[in-house]
Amino acid sequence: MMDDELLAVRVAELYYDENKTQDEIGGLLGISRWKAGRLLAQARESGIVRIEIVHPRARRLAMERALRDSFGLADAVVVPTPENELGVQARVAQAAADFLTSLRPVPRVLGVSWGRTLTDVSERMPEGWATGVTVVQINGGVSLNRRPGTASTLASTIAQRANGHAILLPSPAILERLATKKAIESDRTVAAVLERAVEANAYLYSAGVVDANSAHVESGYLRPDDMEELARRGAIGDVVGRYIDANGNIVDPALDERTLGISLDTLRSAAMAILVVAGTAKHDIARAVVTSGLCTVLITDEATARALLEDS
Amino acid sequence: MMDDELLAVRVAELYYDENKTQDEIGGLLGISRWKAGRLLAQARESGIVRIEIVHPRARRLAMERALRDSFGLADAVVVPTPENELGVQARVAQAAADFLTSLRPVPRVLGVSWGRTLTDVSERMPEGWATGVTVVQINGGVSLNRRPGTASTLASTIAQRANGHAILLPSPAILERLATKKAIESDRTVAAVLERAVEANAYLYSAGVVDANSAHVESGYLRPDDMEELARRGAIGDVVGRYIDANGNIVDPALDERTLGISLDTLRSAAMAILVVAGTAKHDIARAVVTSGLCTVLITDEATARALLEDS
DNA sequence: CCCCCGACTGCTCATGTGAGCACACACGCA
């Protein structure tokens, strides 16, 4: 066969652009119907024919399969990274909202963390996405945040749109003193929430990075030099307020003791823990979470997924 | 149906990325096999699914059809414009070479013009593209050109690779005086070539633009201020050395009289006249040629084709 | 109130398509 590739191009053109049948193409190019078919398959495989699904809500199923296999996840959702690099979080948040909406069985109790990403997710939940879901906050809130109440409105929004109700955790994320934390934790109102939190059917959370403009610093729970110290100790980022290293281990036990919310072990042993994470900055923390078994479901963008798969 | 589009995306993903069968998809998404099929067709139509043939030799068959219909061409070849904008001519030249190679019936006598584009075409003709084709030069050569002999080597190359022979036109393109032109034209050697030229089965030529670094200026046939004058008179570009306006009419009859080669009417009444034209600069001259019936076959790039179709 | 119209659905049936198979041919090795 002299120039197979060129012929494959002709076949692909006639098939896809002109939608001729393989038989017609065969007749037209003087080859058998089967040869045309084989050339076509070859063209698709070798990438001469590229089939692309261009839609904001489109997913990358091949990568999802790879992620599930590589990290033993129950499920994975990968959305294409948009060109402008800014809409990534929006895309991923939308994907998370879609995932929750079509999740079966519908979780009766959903544990949620807080942060910019999850706020975005909450706003994208469609009205009536489920009926009667109880949303529990799983770690301390952001009452000190400049935009007050984001943590609580986030949970409330998700709950309301499912005609359910939210159970909020009336506590800071990190306490200054261990004693205070113990005291708050044993308070009836707080303890009751935590009890519901560990019983959740599913957890939805994001992850933060060790960075001076983290929500923890912005909210005043940690100071910039605390961050530097954490980084020095090998912290990669945080999950439900708890700072971990590349292996998913707690970096600073003393600090962790003062952090109020469900434990990482609760997350690890959960039937369903959904991590929503987007953007280049979060590649490392995403890897840490995924490799240390903290999530069963990963929802992310294509670039992050590729980064995870590259060195698995 | 609440959100048809989103469903179409899911179907497309499962069909193209996961190659599930439409029946499987139906079962998976809780819709009938036929609905899945219809959604798929819809997704392709609405552009959610984009099927692209990425190959230097790929063509744009839909545009070719449109060009044939709009301008009454016998045939048209449109190649995708590459990203770098520089390889356009190479792509189009390759397409022209391919077109000639697979042209049936094989022309016994092929009339050729000269220029950068055609030189490119000649170099891309495959060895043994045909057998025994006589290649005739149809307009005056470029003996004064800095790279001497391009016009003749171009014709010779095409002829040699078809195991045929070239008939060269031993004359300048434009003569300084009408008397000289008449004299040369009536010379036996020149007249004989022109006789063969008008008998050609097919013509292959390109087009030039009215510009100070045109090959005509570079070769010394015209001066920069001649060009300005031509532009002032409404000249768009030249075809086989003859300058025309947007309607395909000769701009300067006196100049045209001094130009040696086949007439535009010969071209217009030819059974096959193949115009090879590439690049943004040549959109206008391409339009003039195509609308005034100077060619029966157009070989060009996608951007040029689009420009032609936009205001037809 | 009913009826008509259009959009949508799920079907039948003809056609298009891919997996698997037998053969043919060219090549390298004994």
Add this chain to the structure above:
DNA sequence: TGCGTGTGTGCTCACATGAGCAGTCGGGGG
């Protein structure tokens, strides 16, 4: 030369797919 091997070809057959069609539903207009 004879033999295996591997690639490429055209076939059969089962399955996937699209065109066309009748039934259904819902929303205006008489």
